[in-house]
Amino acid sequence: MSKKWRSTSVKIVLVLFVVCIMLFAFSFVSHTNYTGKSFAEAYNLPVGQSMFSGDSVMDDRNPVEVPLLSYPSFLAHQLFTLDLKGILTTLTTGAVPFDFSTISAEGIDSNGNVYGIEGPGYLRLEGDALAVKSPDTYVWGYSAPYKVLTKTENGVDVVENGTVIKSVPTEEIKNLPYSNDFYNATSIVNWYNYDSVVGSNFTLENGIVGFSDGRNNIDYKDIERIFGKNVSDYVDAYPSYSPIVLYMGNTTEVDGETFYTYLDSHPEYGDSVREFNARQFVEAWNNTIIPPNCTGNGHDYVSFGSAADASAPGGSAAHGVCPPARALRSAVLAEGFGMPVGMTGDENAVLYGYNPASDIKVTNDHNYPVKIVMWTEGEGTGMCILAKIVRYMPDDQLNSSNLTTGGRVGIGNGSG
Template identity: 65%
Template sequence: MSSGWRRISITICLALIVLSILFVAFSAATNAPYTAQSVADEYNLPIGQSMFENQSILGQQDSISVPLISNVGFLQHQITALDIQGLLMTLTTGMVPFDFSTVSSEGIDSYGDVVNVEGPGFLTFEGDKLAVKSPNNYVWGYSTPYKWLVKTDTGVDVVENGTVVKSVPENEIKNLDYHNDYYNSSTIRSWYNYDAHNGSTFTLEKGMKGFSDGRNNISAADVPVIFGHDVVDYASEYPTGSPILLYSGNYTEEDGEAYGTSLGSHAEYGDSIREVNARQFVDAWNGTVIPPNSTSSGKDYVYFESAVDPTAPGGSAAHGVCPPARALRAAVTAEGFGLPVGMTWDEDAVLFGYNPAQDITVTNNHDYPVLIKMWTEGEGTGMGIYCQIVRYIPK
């Protein structure tokens, strides 16, 4: 080592020793009385916001620096990190980076960066300290409209996060370019012309609210960033307001209760129509995940054929949905859940007036999520129809 580098090394070591002595001598007497609440209020920290490893709890804000003369103790985290450049800057400017370890308990390093957090954590208070908490084994929330259409006297308003961003006259609705895998401009026109009245809404994009761990609501744009595109796809399939399992930690799948039946024949209603409706019911419920102590329906955008039935209100009914409904009913009640809303214990399991996909609901009373699997085997009146509950047991 050259004599020049040796002198520099000795100088740095001496500087660190001097700074350590200063820290010991003055830290207790000179540190300002910061609290987690005062720091959160002063710097508008995003309490409740989802955060990942290495993100700053300050978001897009610049790092916080405070006067060295009243916060000598904050030199400790620069010394511990061997932040020579930072120390020189502090001594030059008289301003020292805020030491977040003084007001935090977990998940935050002294510079305010997220550490030791797996998955989508969130910033919160833990007692009188700040913390970024790792997600629980399961995190769920409820889909909520973020962007939607509202029918008006003259057309539709486009509303985003509660603010009208555009008004579209009736003759231009056909030109709206909103679509996904489940709706398009034709769907919107049909809603406007046949289903909607003034004030009716049509959801275009969904955010999330009502999180199980208390974190902040998130916009439609943030859903895929924080929880992935699979969540967006799942939420798009189900009615607005449905519970959505957003994150799963370590768990094992365990087969729960199961039941099977067959379509059977009721030629008076048309067995071909009945088979179509049975398959639609199965599609509506297969893949439905219900979070703990939550209630869910089947999918949205599932349609059923009507068969003439003089005994039904209106003279027709979606015959063929009752065999798969009986399979679903048997599996969920054997699992310990209550009778699904919209069903009866009779052979004609679905009550008149209930859409078999959107209106029937199942409540999961377990403390862990469950998956509903439904499938068919074969075709015609002998087609087998099956339902299996799968339990997501935490490890």
């Protein structure tokens, strides 16, 4: 046998030996055919969590690497992008980064990063595939207590997401470090001393639950991070369980008709108190935004003065709220909505027993959000009180008929 033939034979044997070793190795390598759903379950992905372009679907978890022998096709991504460092690492370690494009339908690249969306999307499952899409034109939810003070026999418990994190004795309540634009330590002390019983709650922070698009509930600190400070401030101002518009895409504001009336004079109830109450009503309702097919109310943290009235339950009433209530009622009814809860069609527009800010409820029957705008012009008994509805129309539904803005309509004066 020639030397050349012996050399060739040795090479053939070596190649066959290497092939046998590789086949033997492959026989011991497990291969899992992941779907988006099974991968999310295996690696506990945050399905339902809000995400922006550039975020990783792995959140703060370590990147996923899998055996190259199990997933040799995943090397193709590194070759395609000329990731020489990644290729070298893969070949020397035998582990290759997981290719997320194999289990995703939209908005997730091979590295598991979100791309191509505008605004706060969220990680979801579409069938068995992962996806992140741009948010709907409107996203809304409901505020709900996340951190509260619960009155106890000996002070208060600080409760966060249903768990007591601290107990505070009565003498230390005045030193609690909680406040925002609408309450402070004095507010908390007054609540504890005069407006509560054991078991009562004082809401410190609201989160958001019941999202219109099905994403996960969020706590208070995530409201500003995801949806901005304006939304966070709005949540602070409104009672728990209020509907909150969190995001709007391409929309145009279209004004409805403006309805106005005057405070007029009713000295038997005290015109100065009536003016104060009218302004408080306007303050409570101005810039209230109600999501599509939802029922909303005015905001918290306004107060109303009482005027003696022998015909009222308890002998007094918040006179002065009826003129602005009539303006609001007219704007609401002109929009095609029903009579607000807590109101009547009479001149005395607010029913006894209803807080004019938080107890009156307006239902938006449109498929888009509306904003209640109220303001005053002038002062004293001649003060003009105005109200209108602003429609947040989706740009793709605008036409010549619904772009028409309304004028001013006087509704006359009355008592209250």
